[in-house]
Amino acid sequence: MKADVTVIGGGPGGLVSALFAKRNGAKRVLILEREDELGGILKQCIHNGFGLELFKKDLTGPEYAERLIDDINKEGVDYMLDTMAIHLSKDRTITAVNSKHGVFNIDSKSIVLAMGCRERARGNLVIPGTRPAGIYTAGVAQRFINIDGYLPGKEVVILGSGDIGLIMARRLTLEGAKVKGVYEIMNHPGGLKRNIVQCLNDFDIPLYLSHTVMEIKGKDRVTGVIVAKVDGKMQPIKGTEEFVKCDTLLLSVGLIPENELSKEANIEISSNTKGPVMTETMETSVLGIFSSGNVSVVFDLVDYVAETGVIAGKNAAEFAKEKWENKKFINILPGKNVGILFPQMYSYRDDLVIFFRSKKWIEKTVDIEIQPLNMKMRRFYARPNEMIRIKILKDKLLSVKDDITVSIKEVKE
Amino acid sequence: MIKHFTCVICPMGCEIDAEEEKGKIISLKGNKCARGKEFVVQELEEPLRVLTTTVRIEGAEFNMLPVRTDKPIPKRLIPVIMEDIAKIEINAPVKMYKVIVKNIAGTKVNIIATRSM
Numbered sequence: 459m460k461a462d463v464t465v466i467g468g469g470p471g472g473l474v475s476a477l478f479a480k481r482n483g484a485k486r487v488l489i490l491e492r493e494d495e496l497g498g499i500l501k502q503c504i505h506n507g508f509g510l511e512l513f514k515k516d517l518t519g520p521e522y523a524e525r526l527i528d529d530i531n532k533e534g535v536d537y538m539l540d541t542m543a544i545h546l547s548k549d550r551t552i553t554a555v556n557s558k559h560g561v562f563n564i565d566s567k568s569i570v571l572a573m574g575c576r577e578r579a580r581g582n583l584v585i586p587g588t589r590p591a592g593i594y595t596a597g598v599a600q601r602f603i604n605i606d607g608y609l610p611g612k613e614v615v616i617l618g619s620g621d622i623g624l625i626m627a628r629r630l631t632l633e634g635a636k637v638k639g640v641y642e643i644m645n646h647p648g649g650l651k652r653n654i655v656q657c658l659n660d661f662d663i664p665l666y667l668s669h670t671v672m673e674i675k676g677k678d679r680v681t682g683v684i685v686a687k688v689d690g691k692m693q694p695i696k697g698t699e700e701f702v703k704c705d706t707l708l709l710s711v712g713l714i715p716e717n718e719l720s721k722e723a724n725i726e727i728s729s730n731t732k733g734p735v736m737t738e739t740m741e742t743s744v745l746g747i748f749s750s751g752n753v754s755v756v757f758d759l760v761d762y763v764a765e766t767g768v769i770a771g772k773n774a775a776e777f778a779k780e781k782w783e784n785k786k787f788i789n790i791l792p793g794k795n796v797g798i799l800f801p802q803m804y805s806y807r808d809d810l811v812i813f814f815r816s817k818k819w820i821e822k823t824v825d826i827e828i829q830p831l832n833m834k835m836r837r838f839y840a841r842p843n844e845m846i847r848i849k850i851l852k853d854k855l856l857s858v859k860d861d862i863t864v865s866i867k868e869v870k871e
Numbered sequence: 872m873i874k875h876f877t878c879v880i881c882p883m884g885c886e887i888d889a890e891e892e893k894g895k896i897i898s899l900k901g902n903k904c905a906r907g908k909e910f911v912v913q914e915l916e917e918p919l920r921v922l923t924t925t926v927r928i929e930g931a932e933f934n935m936l937p938v939r940t941d942k943p944i945p946k947r948l949i950p951v952i953m954e955d956i957a958k959i960e961i962n963a964p965v966k967m968y969k970v971i972v973k974n975i976a977g978t979k980v981n982i983i984a985t986r987s988m
């Protein structure tokens with residue numbers, strides 16, 4: 459099988475990439491999706507707040523997905539459902555499997571990785587105690603309620619204040635469960651402020667910062683958890699332990715890019731983002747393999763996912779038309795107070811959109827500084843839970859020879 | 872009386888203290904722009920929210936159809952509306968934006984499907 463651009467994954471990142479590959483002139487664009495319909499995680503995210511950037515409308519996840527799928531069909535993008543990519547090689551051959559074709563190969567002029575991310579599960583955490591039923595990641599519970607129509611529990615404790623956990627606190631409450639509290643080990647919330655307000659405050663659900671779950675109680679089913687306050691080093695403080703009765707524990711402790719396939723193709727993975735090391739064109743370290751959405755870095759807005767999809771799709775189409783070799787690169791480095799930063803390289807082909815997070819919770823005026831461009835942007839705050847996005851036009855970058863550093867500096871008032 | 876609000880109109884999320892008497896604002900502290908005042912006025916008068924939830928569907932691939940209100944509704948009516956919605960069961964096929972319940976709980980707001988199924 460042959461394709462100009464093959465997109466692995468049919469969630470928002472993949473759908474937008476495929477659409478923009480097609481709109482930029484790629485002839486055969488093919489999406490491989492392992493589930494039986496397109497849309498990815500959006501289908502279970504029934505809440506609103508999506509699409510303000512791309513569609514200029516406040517949409518729910520399913521609406522956002524259906525609009526993209528309609529566009530995919532209109533533009534004649536091909537897709538194969540129930541199809542799993544099982545191998546990826548450096549020369550852009552994908553091995554996939556489905557019940558119709560068995561195991562087959564796709565030779566593609568360019569590829570966009572859009573496998574998304576997965577939830578950190580209990581295995582990644584160390585909570586001692588038994589392993590009773592009633593422990594779920596927030597995303598799994600979301601699927602149970604919103605798609606299967608089954609309430610996972612009646613009295614719930616949520617560990618971690620990531621966005622999915624906050625949204626599930628509201629969803630569980632609406633469906634009649636009692637959410638006892640959201641416990642966050644950091645001294646600031648992990649999710650967006652609007653979710654704290656609309657999901658917790660609206661329903662009087664308490665948020666306990668600097669708290670963690672120390673132990674899970676129960677033999678067959680969870681009967682409760684022991685929570686405690688933590689100190690500055692995130693160590694539980696003796697004497698603050700408290701038993702909270704519950705039958706369900708939800709984990710909302712973060713997401714990690716899904717890069718099993720990327721590793722097989724020897725794509726370099728960044729220890730900072732846990733996704734591929736990438737250029738501004740969304741190209742990975744392997745020529746002609748691009749990446750978009752949460753497989754590159756975990757975003758907090760689907761609109762940002764879509765934006766990387768637009769860039770990856772367009773450049774994958776261009777690569778399919780005329781192969782290129784990157785001759786010149788500079789690095790883009792995190793400077794003072796910058797944690798996660800993406801993309802990591804600039805290759806002088808496109809405008810540069812940088813996404814990054816503050817390492818520190820700074821609730822006063824800061825300057826975002828980009829050197830050696832001497833760019834300075836003032837902001838009222840910098841918070842780790844809100845990604846910052848900055849776009850720099852290609853014209854401004856063509857004369858830059860040295861590595862680019864992005865820093866967040868507190869302004870002395 | 873001083874009431875506390877977190878404005879959610881933009882990502883800034885200003886923490887606003889409003890001094891209020893009989894629903895009228897006497898003074899505001901903490902809002903960085905005028906939209907924050909509008910937000911507090913609305914919150915004092917009648918907090919409005921878009922409700923998103925699901926209804927049971929027969930004859931579709933999945934058990935649940937996602938739905939939402941087509942306009943924001945008074946927050947205090949959410950429990951009543953959830954009870955009404957829980958009683959509904961509909962049959963596939965359904966097109967996105969089809970009206971599932973008209974004028975729910977007398978609010979003049981409709982419950983609409985948010986996907987085709």
Ligand code: SF4
Pocket residue numbers: 878879880881882883884885901902903904905906907908910
């Ligand atoms: S008051 Fe203005 S600046 Fe502050 S959160 Fe509301 S809209 Fe944003």
